[in-house]
Amino acid sequence: MSDRGALAISGVHLAFPVRGGGALPVLDGVDLAVPGGGIVALIGPNGCGKSTLLRVAAGLLRPGRGMVSLDGVGIAGPDPRIGLVFQEPRLLPWRSAADNITYPLELAGWPLERRRARLAELTDLVALDPGVVDNRPSELSGGTRQRVALARALALEPEVLLLDEPFSALDALSRERFDLELLRLWERASTTIVLVTHSIGEAILVADRIVVMSPRPGRVVADIPVDLARPRSLADLDAAVVTRTAQEVRHHLGEGDDAGAVVREASA
Amino acid sequence: MSRGAVLSVIGAFIGFVVVWQLVVAVSGFPPFILPAPGAVATRFVTALTDGTIWPHLATTLLAVGLGFGVGAGLAVVVGYALARSALVERLLSPYLVAAQATPILALAPLIALWFGPGLAGKVLICALIVFFPVAVATMVGIRAVDARLLELGRSLRATRRQVLTTLEIPAALPSIFGGLRVGVTLAVVGAIVGEWAGAERGLGVLINLARGSLFDIPLMFATLLTIALVGIVLYLTVVVIERRLVGAR
Numbered sequence: 001m002s003d004r005g006a007l008a009i010s011g012v013h014l015a016f017p018v019r020g021g022g023a024l025p026v027l028d029g030v031d032l033a034v035p036g037g038g039i040v041a042l043i044g045p046n047g048c049g050k051s052t053l054l055r056v057a058a059g060l061l062r063p064g065r066g067m068v069s070l071d072g073v074g075i076a077g078p079d080p081r082i083g084l085v086f087q088e089p090r091l092l093p094w095r096s097a098a099d100n101i102t103y104p105l106e107l108a109g110w111p112l113e114r115r116r117a118r119l120a121e122l123t124d125l126v127a128l129d130p131g132v133v134d135n136r137p138s139e140l141s142g143g144t145r146q147r148v149a150l151a152r153a154l155a156l157e158p159e160v161l162l163l164d165e166p167f168s169a170l171d172a173l174s175r176e177r178f179d180l181e182l183l184r185l186w187e188r189a190s191t192t193i194v195l196v197t198h199s200i201g202e203a204i205l206v207a208d209r210i211v212v213m214s215p216r217p218g219r220v221v222a223d224i225p226v227d228l229a230r231p232r233s234l235a236d237l238d239a240a241v242v243t244r245t246a247q248e249v250r251h252h253l254g255e256g257d258d259a260g261a262v263v264r265e266a267s268a
Numbered sequence: 269m270s271r272g273a274v275l276s277v278i279g280a281f282i283g284f285v286v287v288w289q290l291v292v293a294v295s296g297f298p299p300f301i302l303p304a305p306g307a308v309a310t311r312f313v314t315a316l317t318d319g320t321i322w323p324h325l326a327t328t329l330l331a332v333g334l335g336f337g338v339g340a341g342l343a344v345v346v347g348y349a350l351a352r353s354a355l356v357e358r359l360l361s362p363y364l365v366a367a368q369a370t371p372i373l374a375l376a377p378l379i380a381l382w383f384g385p386g387l388a389g390k391v392l393i394c395a396l397i398v399f400f401p402v403a404v405a406t407m408v409g410i411r412a413v414d415a416r417l418l419e420l421g422r423s424l425r426a427t428r429r430q431v432l433t434t435l436e437i438p439a440a441l442p443s444i445f446g447g448l449r450v451g452v453t454l455a456v457v458g459a460i461v462g463e464w465a466g467a468e469r470g471l472g473v474l475i476n477l478a479r480g481s482l483f484d485i486p487l488m489f490a491t492l493l494t495i496a497l498v499g500i501v502l503y504l505t506v507v508v509i510e511r512r513l514v515g516a517r
Contacts (some may be wrong), residue, residue, distance in 0.1 A: 060423055078425045090420050093517045104424045107434070138517060160291045 004071060005036040005159030005192035011064035012056055014049075015217075025065070026052050028079075028217035036071075036159070039186065039193040041203035041210045043249060049218030050196045051087070057194065058084045070160060080108070080128050083158035083191075085166045089145035091137040097148045098133040104155045107155035122151040125185060142214060143174050156259075160192040168198060179205050183232060200246050204228070205237060209246070212252040279493040303486045311486035312493055319442075320474075320487070321494055327461050327469040329498065336455040340448060345400045347406025347444075348436075368400040369504020374457060376465035385405045393465075394458035398451040407449025407462060410439030441517075452502045460495060473496050 009032040011171040015023035026049045034040045042050050055061040057068050059078045068075040071081065091100045099106075110118070123130055126147050137145055146166055153161060163182075167175040179202055186193055197203050204209045204226055212222040221267055227241050236242070285305045291297075292304045299307060315321045350358040376393055383389030413436050421431045463472025471491055477489035 058423055060419065065506070078423045080425065084423050086416070086420070088416070090416055092435070094441075094515070103434070107421075107424050107426050107430050136517065193329065 006071055006162050007032075007034040007057065007070075007192055007194065008069045009033070009053070009057060010031060010066055010069075012053070012063040014052060014056060014061065014063050017123030020051065024063065025217035027056070027245075028219050030213075030220055031218060032211060034194060035162070036192055036194055037190050038073055038209070039195065039207045041207035042196045042213060043198070043200065043203050043253070045215045048213045048215050050213060053076075053213075053218065054084075054139055054164050054194065054196055058082055058132060058162050060159060062141065066100065066114055080156045081154035081159045083156070083161045085146075085149055085161070085163045087165045087168060089142075089149040091145060091148060091152075093137050095139060096134050096136060097128070097144075100137065101133075101151045101155060104152060108156065125154060125188065126151040127181060135184045143170055146170070146178070154185075154189065154191075157189075158191060160194070163193065163195045165198060167202070171199070174200075175202065175253075176205070180232075181235070182206060183230075187231070200249050202235060203249070204242050204245055204258065205232060205234070209233050210249055212249055213248050222248070224248050224252075297475075300483070300485045303489055307486045308489040308493065311484075312490035315487060315490050321471075321491070322468055324471050324474045324491075325494060325498070327387075327467075328456075328463065328495075329472040331394055331459040331462065331470070332455045332498070332502070333391035334387070335391040335458060336398050336452055338391060339395030339398030339455070340402045340451055342395070343402035343447070343451075344406050344444060346399075346405040347447075348410055350403065350407040351410035351432070364400060364403065367396065371449040372397050372461055376461050380462070380466035385468055389464035389465075390459055390467065393462040394455045397454045397458035401450040401454065402444070405450075406440065406444050409443025409446075410436055412443065413439040441514050442510075445506065445514060448506050448510075449503060452506050453499050456495060456499045456502065471498075 009030055012027050013025070014027040015025045018024050030042070030049075030053055032053075042053065044050050056063050057075070058070070059075045059082065070079065091097075092103065095103065098119055102110075102119050104214070105118060110205065120132070122128075123133060128144070128147050128151060130251045132140060132144060137148070140148065146169075149164070167178045168179060172240045182193075182195075183206060193206075195203070195206055200210075207226055210222075210224045210226060211220055212224065213219065213222045224245060226245055228239065229238055288305050292302055295302070346356075346360070347391075372393060373453065375396070379389045379392055383392060417439065418431065419436055421435050426434065459470065460472040460475075463470035464476065467473050471494060474491045475488055478484045478491060
């Protein structure tokens with residue numbers, strides 16, 4: 001555990017205005033504390049507000065009530081100490097992979113020489129093939145694009161990395177490989193990680209704790225520790241503790257109306 | 269262009285000339301109604317070599333260049349404001365549409381009356397005719413910028429100016445160039461219309477001279493050919509710049 005990057009979400013309520021008046025409650029008093037350097041997986045049925053919670057944590061959405069703080073300091077807007085990876089790579093199609101990775105540095109006013117040096121570190125960190133950095137996103141595979149997006153999120157050395165189902169568009173085998181690479185990267189960079197996922201297997205493989213959310217309006221209904229030693233490998237996924245943890249997660253997901261779909265998807 | 273593409277362009281041009289020649293031969297029109305392609309080509313070459321066309325061409329090009337620059341430049345700014353401000357759109361769009369719906373041919377004499385036969389009136393007419401397509405293309409392009417990219421910019425704390433220069437303009441560039449392609453050909457039309465309405469020099473003036481006092485119909489055709497070539501060259505220039513700036517995506 002690191003002494004930096006402790007994320008605290010307390011009593012967060014959020015409602016979206018509805019056309020024609022009224023408001024749709026999306027988050028209903030969410031409390032979540034992630035210690036510095038910890039990994040928490042957020043799991044829950046579709047539309048339960050997982051992605052919304054991540055946007056609140058990233059400072060992109062202001063909660064109606066409650067607050068988010070990082071190392072005791074309140075988050076009032078987008079913060080360079082927080083890196084965000086979206087569900088889709090969200091690269092600028094007119095820029096090369098390298099220029100996409102260094103985009104946050106450019107916006108922050110880093111000079112070219114420093115950007116180049118940081119680019120080399122980042123491509124190494126996310127294991128990006130140096131031969132493709134001059135290619136446009138349209139010339140890259142889906143996995144490589146998400147690698148570029150990950151490098152971009154890490155560019156400013158954030159203390160917290162928020163990942164919104166980052167590997168959901170990849171096939172199952174690639175996804176497992178990316179999960180393991182994420183763990184390796186976490187060991188090197190020691191950032192706090194919050195991972196939104198639909199996959200119980202992915203959550204168990206990656207996280208210290210699995211936080212289960214209820215259907216909308218989202219609340220935390222369970223906070224389940226994963227008792228697996230690190231470093232983890234795919235072989236660990238066969239252990240008895242995995243089966244027990246997965247059953248517990250499914251039990252809490254089952255409290256919702258449309259949670260059955262998630263359980264089926266996650267166990268498929 | 270590939271060799272096949274070049275050959276097909278040349279082939280189509282030869283076909284056009286052959287049909288023209290056939291029409292002349294079959295119809296028996298006198299040369300002052302429809303001169304043969306050979307006569308026009310000869311007149312075109314002599315008009316270039318004896319210096320008849322050059323001063324007129326230079327005057328027209330100056331008006332086209334200035335008018336296109338001013339019109340397109342303003343249009344990009346206004347198009348951006350139209351896309352990003354509902355108030356600007358409500359206030360301006362009725363005037364823009366009205367200005368566009370009024371034929372430039374009807375406005376040109378009025379503008380000539382106000383600004384005289386000099387450069388200013390021609391530049392104004394060019395700018396007016398270029399403005400609308402470029403403004404609309406810019407507005408559409410800026411509105412179509414992916415909201416997810418704007419969210420990315422926000423998450424990276426991009427300033428208003430950085431959002432404009434690194435996200436909105438690059439994303440809207442293909443659309444803006446669509447407007448510039450239309451606009452640059454219209455700029456040529458604008459200059460000729462302006463010269464018709466009153467000018468001392470220019471390709472539009474030369475057409476009137478050739479048709480009227482000189483009664484040199486091959487020269488009139490040679491001038492039309494020059495105008496068409498100006499349009500093609502300017503259009504291709506825009507396309508080349510577009511390829512450089514927009515590139516492969």
